[in-house]
Amino acid sequence: MRPRFASFSNSGRQGYGLIREDGVVDLSVRFRPRFSTLREVIAAGALDMLAEKGQSAPVDYPLAAVTLDIPIPSPEKIICVGVNFPDRNEEYKDGQTAPSNPSLFIRFPRSFTGHDQPLIRPPESPQLDYEGEIVIVIGKEGRRIPESDALSHIAALSLCNEGTLRDWVRHAKFNVTQGKNFDASGSIGPWIVPYTDESQLADIKLETRVNGEVRQGDRTSRMIFSFRKIINYVSTFTTLVPGDVIVCGTPTGAGARFDPPIWLKPGDIVEVEADGIGLLRNTIADERI
Incomplete structure (x- = not known):
């Protein structure tokens, strides 16, 4: 182990x-x-x-x-990748092929909690949703990192439930920031596992379960943008530094894609599990105000 x-x-x-x-x-x-x-x-x-x-x-x-708690308590940056699995791209039903560059957005550390802690559903919306994802933690500073050298900048791996308030990601025309940053709406953990070599990342099985039911499942070998590409692309416009967290995209199967949608509610248990990393588990609770 x-x-x-x-x-x-x-x-x-x-x-x-x-x-x-x-x-x-x-x-x-x-x-x-x-x-x-x-x-x-x-x-x-x-x-x-x-x-x-x-x-x-x-x-x-x-x-x-x-x-x-979240493994890196005060990262300089938490950068999230959207639409990074083929089936996830097809969910949009816009007739577009896979994008040529990653879609990115930023989350704040306060929007995450740790393993076995409740994800908080705010009073502003009932549309709290789950997104199971692989996390890479940067270990070496770099700018304009070539893909050939990208994996040497990874220190460790973790898991994320990138909880999202779905109606709030559509409050404005061009961004998703609001719906991605409600306090304690997502989680990272339960720990970090040191990165050793490329085989550790090549074909990780990623699965999300809600109350024991499998909702999401895919493998990192199918990602549209590889870990190498993500690091290369992000480091083009910002210097990556040790402790930076990159959340690398979720498979199809979030609650928003059911008909009707299935939102998370108090009492639900969400588990995100990945080969060689572990299992991140959270309950759901309403915010106390």
């Missing part, structure tokens, strides 16, 4: 550590102030070193004693 690193909270204190079968090794108490968060660990290229230290250290907490 590949090492798994998580950011967590325990009794009001935030930390980061190695997730093992027997519990959580708190690496933050061992490596602060050298590394304040996993973002600094990634920037230093120290995931392998911390994995080695963590494997031989005693466990500090059982997993049930911590709350898992």
Whole structure:
């Protein structure tokens, strides 16, 4: 099993550590102030070193004693890719072939919560929807990164439920920002898994389930834009830095595509699972106002 690193909270204190079968090794108490968060660990290229230290250290907490937060607590950028699977492109029924460049939008860290935490349905809309996706975390700074070198800039992988308020993505003519950024409407986690080589990314099975029913399923080998292309394209206009998060697109099968649409409601359980990464699970709750 590949090492798994998580950011967590325990009794009001935030930390980061190695997730093992027997519990959580708190690496933050061992490596602060050298590394304040996993973002600094990634920037230093120290995931392998911390994995080695963590494997031989005693466990500090059982997993049930911590709350898992989004793995990178304050990324400089969270960039999301839209329409990145063939069937997803066909959902639009606009007669257009696959686009020549990725559709991109930005999300704020506050719009995400962690594993086993509720996604929040706001009072402004009942149309909360799910989107299971693979996440790549950047480990090395770069601008105008060639595709041939792109994968060397990945530090780790994670999962995302890129929760969306569907009517709010159509409030304006040219963007989807509003419907993608309600507080705690999506999730990232449960942890990050260090990237090792291209085979790890080549054909990941990605699946989303709602209350145990499979709603989305596809493989990364079918993505319209490869991980290499995404990194190359994004780095053309912005410098990618360690800790940046790129959410790489969802398969067909979101609730909006049912007739009638099936929106998430309190009590639902959504699971996003991918080979070699793990399982991200969230419930749904109404916002308390």
